[in-house]
Amino acid sequence: MSVDVTKLPSGLTVVTDTMPHLETAALGVWAGVGGRDEKSNEHGISHLLEHMAFKGTTRRSSREIVEEIEAVGGDLNAGTSTETTAYYARVMKADVALALDVLSDILTNPSFVPDELEREKSVIVQEIGAAQDTPDDVVFEHLNELCFPDQPIGRSLLGTAKTLKNFDRDMLRGYLATHYRGPDMVVAAAGAVDHKRVVEEAAQKFASFDATPAPKPQPAMFGKGGSRVVHRDLEQAHLTLALEGVPQTDLSLFSLQVFTNTLGGGMSSRLFQEVREKRGLCYSIYTFHAPYTDTGFFGLYTGTDPGDAPEMMEVIVDVINDAVETLTEAEIARAKAQMKAGLLMALESCSSRAEQLARHVLAYGRPLTVEELVTRIDAVSIESTRNAAHALLSRSRPAVVALGSGRGLDTAVSFAEGLTQSKAKTLLH
16 A cells, blocks of 8 residues: 655645555545534534535536436445535546546535525435434434533534524635635545645645634533433433543553453453343343544443333443453453454455544654554553553543433432542542
């Protein structure tokens, strides 16, 4: 593999990984803007802008955008997250220039036709309705609000019917001009690509982007924790728990990820074995850690019978507290092997590779080499993992949300207070 990086006069970074054995290429534009960049009157505009990018430009209609890509067997998509928005394509190697032309067109020449805008706003209202009918989405929406109260980072990416109603083409143009700036954007490509040609195309087609950095979002402040019970008539009780994690560049990131994996990252994890395999209390249980630029989010999710919710939460708390103290070398080795395998498997997909390159540039200012990543994983020890686990429990009070019906939910969330910080603080110091 051959990774090349070029920074254009506009500040935009072009990064490629040429994979000569492939006949296809994945490429896209990643912008360092997402839900946390929105003001209160802009709630949901990042996601709406991503939708509107495919609804026509001054050169192409919405139909022509997708037809040109699909006519050569490719596909086109986009996605919005808390801190980034991505527009990407997968095409044959002969059609890389076409894909770049379409991607640049939708970002530099959007038409924002009023009729299309109103229609897409209605589509997103339907998407909001679908999310409200999905318990997994609802419970995490409440958890985010509890973790980051009164902050953009704690709000749903979709916005609300009320905020969507107020958006017009001028607001979209203003948001695009303010936040889509060269220094905060990356064109990434992997697979059957030629770096020099991608640079030439990108330099020409993205030259209009402002060369000054976009404004930074407000710093994130993890809340005081606590609990929330959301009553709904559901068959299952959906339980979530969160703690403040660490930022993307924190030195303990890989150690915390290893702890997260040993706790609930797979079928061999402690929570899966204890809660599902031994006790049969759930079908699904997992933990994860989402790092942001200035904070992190450690989360846990499971679903169980409402009557079993108190026992479930009590077991979860016991397993977490026990894991902090009794991690074994075998568990650490297994989690590290899983992380390395996931990293190396991702390199075999040009789509995953392009996304990884873009996210590295946005997070670290450069793509990390495979050797660097493997070295960081290998450097994780049982001591560093325990230290990361102690720090996790001492950093914040737990935030807990239960969604469902039955009296057991209040009891369940109260058990989360057993995830004490005093013991962890004593051991940490």
